[in-house]
Amino acid sequence: MLKVDNLHTHYGPSHILHGIALEAAAGEVVGIFGRNGAGKTTLLKTIAGWVKPSEGGVSVDKEEIGHLPPEKVCRRGIGFVPEDRRIFPGLTVEENISLALLQGAGMSSAEERASLDRIYTRFPRLQERRKQIGTSLSGGEQQMLAMARAIVCRPRLLLIDEPTEGLAPMIVDEIFKLIAELRAAGTTILLVEQNLHAALAASDRFYVIERGRVVESGVSRVEADQERLYAAIAV
DSSP states (O other): OEEEEEEEEEETTEEEEEEEEEEEOTTOEEEEEOOTTSSHHHHHHHHHTSSOOSEEEEEETTEEOTTSOHHHHHHTTEEEEOTTOOOOTTOBHHHHHHHHGGGSTTOOHHHHHHHHHHHHHHOHHHHHTTTSBGGGSOHHHHHHHHHHHHHTTOOSEEEEEOTTTTOOHHHHHHHHHHHHHHHHTTOEEEEEOSOHHHHHHHOSEEEEEETTEEEEEEETTOHHHHHHHHHHHOO
């Protein structure tokens, strides 16, 4: 469903990704692991169109999207939950979510309302705070808002960057429960996460990135593959 082939990405003169190649099948959760600064976030931003690749390709269902701007990538059914959440300042919870509905071109008012109701059923705390300014929420609630905004239009591919960093264990459990629900519904997910134990339990396969290169890959529930993963990112 997703294929990244020989992907190179630069920030100015800095060469960040060096020929990354990976794949994700439909309905699969693929974990992306590595030390800080390895290139994981740059990989997700390149797939999402936030950063342009200098070489190589990104295709979704065999359509090349690596050259597209982020708004067109989004309209292809690709959602992105960035590490810093990017909650729009000055907008309420509901306004933040409603902005994401703009990617669902041609949706009627009734369809938009149904989408919002579905999100509020899944995130009752967001419904309680729907008129509250999004940036005034707690860290866990802001993460829920970022997730809600990314899934309101039911993306076929979801990119999630460090969703549990700095959050309370109860919120972490909720996020991984949501990831499991999305996987069960057939959403393909690329997950960057430092909580290896929980991420492995949620993933089907994984890749390890080191200095912008894939250095290991494996099946998340195979013990020998897990051992290679831990060895590859051990400090």
